[in-house]
Amino acid sequence: MNKIDLHMHSIYSIDGEYTPKQLVKMCAQKSVKVMALTDHNSIKGVAEAKEYAEESGIHCIPAIELDCTFESATLHVLGYGINTEFEDFNQIEQDILKQEQVASIKRIELVKKLGIVFDTNEAIKLSKDGYISGEMIAEVALKHEENRNHLLMTPYYEGGDRCDNPYVNFYWDICSQGKAAYVPVEYITLKKAIETIKAAGGVSVLAHPGNNVREDKEFLERIIKEGIDGIEVYSSYHTPNQMAFYKEQVEKYSLLQTVGSDFHGKTKPAIEIDSVQCNSQGEKIYHSLMEKINSI
Structure with a gap:
């Protein structure tokens, strides 16, 4: 087995x-x-x-x-x-959701400050309960052809060295702890x-x-x-x-x-x-x- x-x-x-x-x-x-x-x-x-x-x-x-x-x-x-x-599990889930709803707005702003183009409304459509993750932003941003020439984005397109899992790699590279579009959330x-x-x-x-x-x-x-x-x-x-x-x-x-x-x-x-x-x-x-x- x-x-x-x-x-x-x-x-x-x-x-x-x-x-x-x-x-x-x-x-x-x-x-x-x-x-x-x-x-x-x-x-x-x-x-x-x-x-x-x-x-x-x-x-x-x-x-x-x-x-x-x-x-x-x-x-x-x-x-x-x-x-x-x-x-306690439900309480933890609700607390993190509330924080992530606020963090989502800041996350969008920080990614756009990097010059990455994406439609906020399209990201909202992908969101769950108002929580917009780095992966969702990546999914929308990668549909915009103008991002192909952006140095931060080229690795996630076909042929790039981070294209195997582009959405989550975008999160790790740009939105995770210590990165340019990181928004802290107070976890337990x-x-x-x-x-x-x-x-x-x-x-x-x-x-x-x-x-x-x-x-x-x-x-x-x-x-x-x-x-x-x-x-x-x-x-x-x-x-x-x-x-x-x-x-x-x-x-x-x-x-x-x-x-x-x-x-x-x-x-x-x-x-x-x-x-x-x-x-x-x-x-x-x-x-x-x-x-x-x-x-x-």
Whole structure:
């Protein structure tokens, strides 16, 4: 049982394209036996995913991905085996949505100051509940031919070195923390994220650390000391060297290891469900995770 994908997003994530039912169908088509719907700060799609997964003979682990901060860095923490009736999750989701609605206006202004042309109304049409992400801005901006000659935009067009996942790469390069169009949002702390997941009966796992922690051993050690239960070793963001590095770290600190594609759909077109191989360790990853969940 190596067909396992513990990280994917539905329409209940601001940047997800498919419904939970559609994701289950895609998992079934790829013979995935274990899945987890990990929407950003939301558990709204879990019940639907579990219902259709059961019909398809797939084990769907209830989960969430919480945005949080630690030492000024923005991190993502996956929570597995959670009680989806835990009210704190809804409160976190609503708080972030309100902040993002305000941040969206500032984000648009900052991107336009860079000389990038796009139709604000078109971006609004793509928005969910007034939240306009960097990925949505990119989707609209890339339709404007005049942006092809803009130095900041050429990498995202066909043939450019960032065209594999142009929307999310635009976000990372232009709208993420430390970049020109970054607008801060006050997320919960890493400690709060871990405590919330634990209070909901779940297991906390650091998502795709190669993307923001990289191979900073000292920083990673401080994160681990906050009480994280595991690390997403096998990720679509990780190079083979990073997977080997994080495999070494989970063994060193006796942590769980997980695997996830971080599938979103059009936001990350180069990433597919079950696109990350975990070197035939799927069954071990699954049983270790379930053993930890059941022990709480």
